[in-house]
Amino acid sequence: xxxxxxxxxxxxxxxYRVLMVCYRYxxxxxxxxxxxxxxxxxxxxxxxxxxxxxxxxxxxxADGYSEVQLGLQVAILKELTVLAREGKLLASSKxxxxxxxKSFNSYKPKKVVHVGHSxxxxxxxxxxxxxxxxxxxxxxxxxxxxxxxxxxxxNAFGFExxxxxxxxxxxxxxxxxxxxxxxxxxxxxxxxxxxxxVEALEYAxxxxxxxxxxxxxxxxxGKPAAEFKGxxxxxxxxxxxxxxxxxxxxSTSSARTTTLSAMVIATTHMxxxxxxxxxxxxxxxxxxxxxxxxxxxxxxLMLRRVMRSCxxxxxxxxxxxxxxxxxxxxxxxxxxCFSVYRFSMF
Amino acid sequence: xxxxxxxxxxxxxxxxxxxxxxxxxxNCVQLQIPVTxxxxxxxxxxxxxxxxxxxxxxxxxxxxxxxxxxxxxxxxVHGTYSISAQLCIPANGKKSHVLQIATHGLGFDKRYV
Numbered sequence: 001x002x003x004x005x006x007x008x009x010x011x012x013x014x015x016y017r018v019l020m021v022c023y024r025y026x027x028x029x030x031x032x033x034x035x036x037x038x039x040x041x042x043x044x045x046x047x048x049x050x051x052x053x054x055x056x057x058x059x060x061x062a063d064g065y066s067e068v069q070l071g072l073q074v075a076i077l078k079e080l081t082v083l084a085r086e087g088k089l090l091a092s093s094k095x096x097x098x099x100x101x102k103s104f105n106s107y108k109p110k111k112v113v114h115v116g117h118s119x120x121x122x123x124x125x126x127x128x129x130x131x132x133x134x135x136x137x138x139x140x141x142x143x144x145x146x147x148x149x150x151x152x153x154x155n156a157f158g159f160e161x162x163x164x165x166x167x168x169x170x171x172x173x174x175x176x177x178x179x180x181x182x183x184x185x186x187x188x189x190x191x192x193x194x195x196x197x198v199e200a201l202e203y204a205x206x207x208x209x210x211x212x213x214x215x216x217x218x219x220x221x222g223k224p225a226a227e228f229k230g231x232x233x234x235x236x237x238x239x240x241x242x243x244x245x246x247x248x249x250x251s252t253s254s255a256r257t258t259t260l261s262a263m264v265i266a267t268t269h270m271x272x273x274x275x276x277x278x279x280x281x282x283x284x285x286x287x288x289x290x291x292x293x294x295x296x297x298x299x300x301l302m303l304r305r306v307m308r309s310c311x312x313x314x315x316x317x318x319x320x321x322x323x324x325x326x327x328x329x330x331x332x333x334x335x336x337c338f339s340v341y342r343f344s345m346f
Numbered sequence: 347x348x349x350x351x352x353x354x355x356x357x358x359x360x361x362x363x364x365x366x367x368x369x370x371x372x373n374c375v376q377l378q379i380p381v382t383x384x385x386x387x388x389x390x391x392x393x394x395x396x397x398x399x400x401x402x403x404x405x406x407x408x409x410x411x412x413x414x415x416x417x418x419x420x421x422x423v424h425g426t427y428s429i430s431a432q433l434c435i436p437a438n439g440k441k442s443h444v445l446q447i448a449t450h451g452l453g454f455d456k457r458y459v
Binding site for chain 2: 026027029043045047050051053057058060064065066073074079092100101107111114117142153157160164165177186215216218
């Protein structure tokens with residue numbers, strides 16, 4: 001979806017914000033070369049496991065009140081991680097479609113990095129809190145733990161009862177399952193005009209899935225992650241329309257850091273990314289921690305925009321490579337280094 | 347242009363879309379994993395949600411102050427659940443020993459976030 005600069009405002013003593021929309025998927029059929037995080041991870045040489053959380057896709061549609069809650073989602077992520085670490089994913093599964101090559105059967109990772117988005121970040125955060133020793137590093141995107149978290153709640157999604165909304169698609173969903181009602185309700189919470197392609201909105205509607213009353217009622221698992229000793233990166237990637245939301249004094253940089261630091265007390269390296277600028281195939285972070293850093297960020301951003309319009313392709317490529325290198329430097333820690341471009345939103 | 351030719355051209359334009367399921371050219375395997383898990387969930391005593399009208403009422407309830415007084419009684423749950431997953435390992439990845447495990451957000455599945 002490309003670059004979308006919205007605004008940049010200085011506030012005395014406040015953080016500078018350049019809120020960008022970045023819209024990426026784990027593994028869509030729509031323009032995978034552009035949108036697929038799985039493709040990007042593979043192209044960089046990393047292995048990746050994606051799964052349908054309980055109650056979605058081709059996973060069990062368990063009880064929408066008592067079972068499909070954050071606690072059980074965390075427990076399932078834990079069990080998947082254990083299976084993966086022990087090299088037992090394939091041995092314990094039914095393989096659908098064509099059998100993979102032999103390397104899959106003997107695959108046992110040396111490091112496991114957890115990547116989450118939104119409720120998936122809440123799930124990942126819960127894993128770090130309860131079973132932190134199972135993760136070597138984590139990236140939480142679309143995640144802003146603070147005392148304003150009620151601001152974007154169930155009422156922002158435009159939900160209907162899944163089975164009634166579309167019996168053809170969601171006839172298998174029991175009581176307590178909700179789904180976003182329309183293209184417009186998806187746009188309202190996820191997308192800002194001018195920063196997305198209509199095809200992507202239509203694709204999102206086509207593949208939309210359900211959430212449950214239990215999930216919408218769940219609170220974050222705020223227990224300190226004493227056993228998690230890897231690097232952590234937190235990206236807050238709310239759409240621009242939440243500018244006013246993240247500007248609230250209660251969600252200043254210090255409040256966020258305090259809230260999350262209390263949870264990940266043993267992390268070796270914590271990075272904040274409040275803003276993301278996307279360029280084709282790459283995302284560039286703009287750090288917004290202090291006025292000085294903000295000025296540097298703004299300067300870099302302007303420079304980059306000038307470069308994009310004036311410089312030849314090879315120069316842009318050098319710039320991108322350089323930046324990616326820096327990005328990787330930032331998240332290096334605990335013996336692992338992974339590239340963190342192409343984030344998802346919500 | 348002849349209508350049949352146009353039809354064929356149109357069809358050929360559609361074919362790539364039809365022939366590209368998830369993981370089409372990637373070194374991936376689709377799995378259905380039985381996962382046995384236990385957790386301490388919460389007994390929320392939320393309103394019954396079996397229609398659009400119920401759901402709007404629930405959303406209203408959960409989005410307002412009246413929700414603050416809800417139950418937080420622990421509800422132990424245990425079960426075996428079938429989880430759909432996709433594992434991809436790059437064919438010649440120098441870092442393939444690093445496994446990322448990605449968890450998607452609300453309202454979508456593993457294709458989206």
